Amino acid sequence: MNPEIFENIIKFINQFVDFKEEELIALQNKIEIVQLKKNEIFIQEGEIADRIAFTNKGYLKVYYYHEGEEITRDITPLHSFATALPSFVSQTPSFEIISAITDCELITINKSDLEYLYSSFPKWERLGRKIIEEMFVESQRRIYSFITETAEIRYKKLLKQYPDMIRDVPLKYIADFLGIKLQSLSRLRKSLEW
Amino acid sequence: MNPEIFENIIKFINQFVDFKEEELIALQNKIEIVQLKKNEIFIQEGEIADRIAFTNKGYLKVYYYHEGEEITRDITPLHSFATALPSFVSQTPSFEIISAITDCELITINKSDLEYLYSSFPKWERLGRKIIEEMFVESQRRIYSFITETAEIRYKKLLKQYPDMIRDVPLKYIADFLGIKLQSLSRLRKSLEW
DNA sequence: TTAATTATTTAACAAATGTTAAATGATTTT
DNA sequence: AAAATCATTTAACATTTGTTAAATAATTAA
Numbered sequence: 001m002n003p004e005i006f007e008n009i010i011k012f013i014n015q016f017v018d019f020k021e022e023e024l025i026a027l028q029n030k031i032e033i034v035q036l037k038k039n040e041i042f043i044q045e046g047e048i049a050d051r052i053a054f055t056n057k058g059y060l061k062v063y064y065y066h067e068g069e070e071i072t073r074d075i076t077p078l079h080s081f082a083t084a085l086p087s088f089v090s091q092t093p094s095f096e097i098i099s100a101i102t103d104c105e106l107i108t109i110n111k112s113d114l115e116y117l118y119s120s121f122p123k124w125e126r127l128g129r130k131i132i133e134e135m136f137v138e139s140q141r142r143i144y145s146f147i148t149e150t151a152e153i154r155y156k157k158l159l160k161q162y163p164d165m166i167r168d169v170p171l172k173y174i175a176d177f178l179g180i181k182l183q184s185l186s187r188l189r190k191s192l193e194w
Numbered sequence: 195m196n197p198e199i200f201e202n203i204i205k206f207i208n209q210f211v212d213f214k215e216e217e218l219i220a221l222q223n224k225i226e227i228v229q230l231k232k233n234e235i236f237i238q239e240g241e242i243a244d245r246i247a248f249t250n251k252g253y254l255k256v257y258y259y260h261e262g263e264e265i266t267r268d269i270t271p272l273h274s275f276a277t278a279l280p281s282f283v284s285q286t287p288s289f290e291i292i293s294a295i296t297d298c299e300l301i302t303i304n305k306s307d308l309e310y311l312y313s314s315f316p317k318w319e320r321l322g323r324k325i326i327e328e329m330f331v332e333s334q335r336r337i338y339s340f341i342t343e344t345a346e347i348r349y350k351k352l353l354k355q356y357p358d359m360i361r362d363v364p365l366k367y368i369a370d371f372l373g374i375k376l377q378s379l380s381r382l383r384k385s386l387e388w
Numbered sequence: 389t390t391a392a393t394t395a396t397t398t399a400a401c402a403a404a405t406g407t408t409a410a411a412t413g414a415t416t417t418t
Numbered sequence: 419a420a421a422a423t424c425a426t427t428t429a430a431c432a433t434t435t436g437t438t439a440a441a442t443a444a445t446t447a448a
Contacts, residue, residue: 066342073338086331089324118323122316129312129323130283132330137280139333144267146340147373148260150404170425179341184405186427344434364395378435380397395444406433414425 005033008079009054009107016130017123026121030113036100043098049087050111055080058104059165061173064096072176075101075169077162081131101169151180152188199227202273203248203301210324211317220315224307230294237292243281244305249274252298253359255367258290266370269295269363271356275325295363345374346382 006024013019034053036042042060043049053060055076062074062082073096076082087094088111109117117124145154155178159166166174175185200218207213228247230236236254237243247254249270256268256276267290270276281288282305303311311318339348349372353360360368369379 064338071338071342073334073341085327085334089327089331118320122319125316125319125323126312129319129326132323132326133279133283136326136330136333137283139330139337140267140279143333143336143340144258144265146337147267147370148265152404172425176341180404181406182426183407183428187405187429190427346434366395374434375436376396377398377437381399381435384397389448391446391448393444393446395442397442398440400439401437403436404434407431409430410428412425412427414423416421416423418419418421 005056005105006107008056012054012079013127016134017127019123023121023123026117026124027109030109030117032108032110034104034106034108036104036106038100038103041097041099042104042106043084043087043094043096045095045097046093047087048091049084049094049096050091051108052081052083052088052111052114053098053106053108055082056105056107059101059169060098060104060106061101061169062096062098063173063176072173075165075173075177077165081135101173146179151178151184152192154178155185155188156192199250199299200301202250206248206273207321210328211321213317217315217317220311220318221303224303224311226302226304228298228300228302230298230300232294232297235291235293236298236300237278237281237288237290239289239291240287241281242285243278243288243290244285245302246275246277246282246305246308247292247300247302249276250299250301253295253363254292254298254300255295255363256290256292257367257370266367269359269367269371271359275329295367340373345372345378346386348372349379349382350386 010019010024013024032051034042036058042053043051045065055078057078059078060076060082061072062076062084063070063072065071074082082098084094084096084098086092087096091111114128118128119125145157149157155174158174158178171185171189172182175182178185180188204213204218207218226245227250228236230252236247237245239259249272251272253272254270254276255266256270256278257264257266259265268276276292278288278290278292280286281290285305308322312322313319339351343351349368352368352372365379365383366376369376372379374382
C-alpha cells in the first residue's frame with residue numbers, strides 16, 4: 001500500500017489489532033479516497049449512510065437540524081473514524097448530516113465492503129469491535145464532562161487537547177460541541193483573556 | 195438452557211445475531227448468575243473489571259468520585275449490559291464503581307471467557323460488536339440531549355421512556371444522570387405538578 | 389415503636405448560560 | 419477595491435441551574 005497516504009490509518013489500525021502487510025492488502029481494493037472542499041457534504045440528510053470515513057486531513061462535523069437550527073454534535077478530530085452511525089448500522093435514512101469544516105481528505109470504505117471484510121476475516125470484525133469500543137469510551141467521557149464540568153472547564157480541556165481544532169474550526173461549531181451558545185462561548189473566552 | 199432465567203438475555207441477544215439453540219449452549223457454562231442486595235458492589239474502585247453483566251432484574255448505577263462526591267454517570271435500564279468499560283477493555287484499575295441501586299439479578303460472564311467466545315466463534319465477536327454499536331448510538335443520543343435539551347425536557351423524556359426507573363431509583367441518581375443537582379430536579383418536579 | 393438514617397423538598401440568593409439585537413471584524417465574491 | 423457574506427464580539431436583560439442551609443417525609447435499624 002502507498003505508505004504516503006495510508007500511513008495514518010495504518011498507525012491507527014495497528015493500535016488495536018496487529019495486521020501484517022499482506023492482510024492490509026485486503027483493505028486496499030476496498031478503499032476509496034475522497035477529497036472534500038470546505039462545506040461539501042459527505043453524508044446528506046435523508047440519505048442512507050453507506051460509507052465510513054477516516055479523516056486523513058481536515059475536520060468533519062456531524063450535525064442535525066433541531067427546530068430549524070443546525071446543531072453540531074461532533075467535530076471529528078484528525079485521524080479518526082466518522083459516519084452517521086444510526087443510519088449506517090440500521091441502513092435507514094440519516095437524520096445526521098456530515099460535512100467538511102475545512103478541506104478534507106477522507107479514506108472511505110462502504111458498508112458492503114466492510115461487511116465483506118467482517119465476514120471473511122475475523123480479525124477485521126475484531127478491529128471493528130475495538131474501534132467502536134474506544135469510541136464508546138470517549139463518548140462516555142464526554143457525558144461525564146457534561147454532568148460534572150462547567151462549560152469553562154470543557155472549553156479549557158478542549159483547548160488543551162485539540163489546540164489546532166480551536167484554530168481551524170469556527171467557534172459556532174465549538175460552542176455546539178461544548179453544549180453552549182456561541183455568545184456564551186465568546187463571553188467565556190473574554191473572561192479567560194486575563 | 196433454563197428458559198426461565200435466560201429468557202431475557204436470549205431475547206436481547208437474538209435482536210442482534212441469530213443463534214441456534216446449540217450455539218447458545220456454548221454460553222451456558224461460561225455464565226455466572228450473581229444476586230446482589232441493594233447497595234452491594236459489582237465492580238469496586240481500583241479493581242480491574244473482569245466481568246460484564248446483563249441486568250436480569252434490578253437497576254445498577256455506574257458512578258465515580260469527583261471532588262469527594264459520588265457522581266452517577268449511568269443507571270442501567272433493565273435487560274441491558276453493563277461494565278466499567280475503560281477498565282474492562284484495557285484491564286487497568288477502574289475509576290468507575292458499579293453497585294446495585296435495588297436488589298439485582300445479574301447474568302455475568304468474565305473477560306477471559308468472553309475472549310474465548312470471541313476467538314472461537316466469530317458470531318460471538320459479531321454480537322459483541324453489534325451490542326457495543328448500539329450502546330454507542332444510545333450514548334450519542336444522550337450527548338444530543340445534553341446539547342439541545344433543557345433539564346426539564348430530559349426529565350420528561352426519561353419519565354416517559356422509563357417510568358419504572360423514576361419509581362424505583364432515588365432522585366439523587368436520576369438528577370446526576372440528567373446532569374443537574376438534586377435540588378434543581380426537585381424544583382423542576384414541583385413546577386411540573388400543575 | 390422509637391431512634392437513626394436516608395431521601396426529598398423548600399427557599400433565598402448567587403452564578404452560569406440563554407436571548408435578542410446590534411456592532412465590529414474577517415473573508416470571499418463580484 | 420467595494421460589496422456581500424460569514425464570524426465573532428458585546429451588552430442588557432431573562433431564565434435556568436447551582437449553593438447553602440434548613441425543614442419535612444420516608445425508610446431502615448435498634
